[in-house]
Amino acid sequence: MSAIYIEYKFKVKPLNPGREILIAELGYAGFESFVETEDGVTAYIQKGEWKTDILGDIDLLNNDLFEISHEFSEIEQVNWNAEWEKSFQPIVVESRCSVRAPFHEKPDTEFDIVIEPKMSFGTGHHETTHMMLEHMLDTDLEGKKVLDMGCGTGVLAIFAEMKGAKAVDAIDIDNWCYLNSLENVERNSCSHINVYEGDAGLLKGKEYDVVIANINRNILLNDLPVYIDCLNKGGILLLSGFYEDDIPLIDEACKKYGLEFAEKKEKNFWVAVKYVN
Ligand SMILES: C[S@@+](CC[C@H](N)C(=O)[O-])C[C@H]1O[C@@H](n2cnc3c(N)ncnc32)[C@H](O)[C@@H]1O
Structure with a gap:
């Protein structure tokens, strides 16, 4: 497709x-x-x-x-791959975590994520990916069950496993992203990640300690109730893919379902927020 x-x-x-x-x-x-x-x-x-x-x-x-x-x-x-080769610079987050393509030199960071983007998304969203990685660096994922909704290349799911998550579900609605995530999971020798093609409809009966979703305002507003429904008490929700101006709407939706605001990051008009259940 x-x-x-x-x-x-x-x-x-x-x-x-x-x-x-x-x-x-x-x-x-x-x-x-x-x-x-x-x-x-x-x-x-x-x-x-x-x-x-x-x-x-x-x-x-x-x-x-x-x-x-x-x-x-x-x-x-x-051809996202060709676009990436032209424009993709490795991302380095707080000198600790890097995201690079196989054609980049191996950096000296604690976490080294290698992504072959093929045709899946992730290109124009460096800011949001970067901020989500920052939030994840500050979040204890050891032994946690994690959902990466809108996984794209699988980058955040892979990082979750590298940070000790014991089980990660990575879901994307796009077939290319699904296939690309599968490849990248293997490329990074991950063994605790399950990749699925689909959307919030797959989440019935699921339970997670941490839910990560970097998608866009409208999809998040629409699917937030389902994400929050599978978030354990005390669990953490990380959201990005929207702008500073969208925060009131996102905040209202999160608070309506009982979440407490914890932290916000901002980069070039984009934001990434953290909530606690
Ligand atoms: C901005 S990209 C994020 C990719 C990656 N998680 C990252 O942080 O770089 C958003 C992804 O969400 C996927 N997506 C869009 N609508 C979705 C939905 N309703 N459910 C699940 N995934 C969706 C897109 O196919 C795209 O891969």
Whole structure:
């Protein structure tokens, strides 16, 4: 199963802070993946989410301080692997945990995660992945049962096992992500991770000590009750994939189901939050 995407190539002047603002606004409009280029950004949206006036709400395009041009085309399947090879820099979190592709040199970090992204997502979400890894570094996962919802490349599930989780379920709705996570689990010699293709519908009767979900605001708001339903008392919920402005809605939903806010991280307009049950 391969999704059809619309690809937009933007040129942005001045690049900073124009590109970051543009990415944030495009994210609100429904674009789901971004690859930074020398003079701007290439953004992807699934054809089903696209409408002809999709750029109508992007305020930055009407801002005289920035010069932004774009061209767009329909593509059958994004070759995320080629995109990553072009743009992916290893992520190093607090000098302790690194995420790199096999073609990068092995770093000297306590945790070394090797990801061959193939065609699954994870490219434009470095900030959110990075912040989730930061939260996980600070969270005791030893002997815990963990859910990684929207696992993408499987990076967070793999890190959970490296940090001592005894059982990890990694779930993604996208077939490519499911297959890619399986490969990456093997590549990192993980043996406590089960990967599933699906969504919150798979969670009936499940119980976890830690639930991790880096997806997007609307899916999180929709599926939060199910995630929280499988979270043990005293358990931890880590959420990302949304912006600072979305926090009130997410916070309201979490508190409605009895969770207590614990911590927030922020990077380039993106946020990652931690709640305790
Ligand atoms: C932003 S990526 C996160 C990938 C990875 N966890 C990370 O932190 O880098 C979000 C992932 O959620 C998946 N996804 C989208 N909707 C979903 C749903 N309703 N249930 C489960 N996964 C979903 C997408 O296919 C995508 O792989």
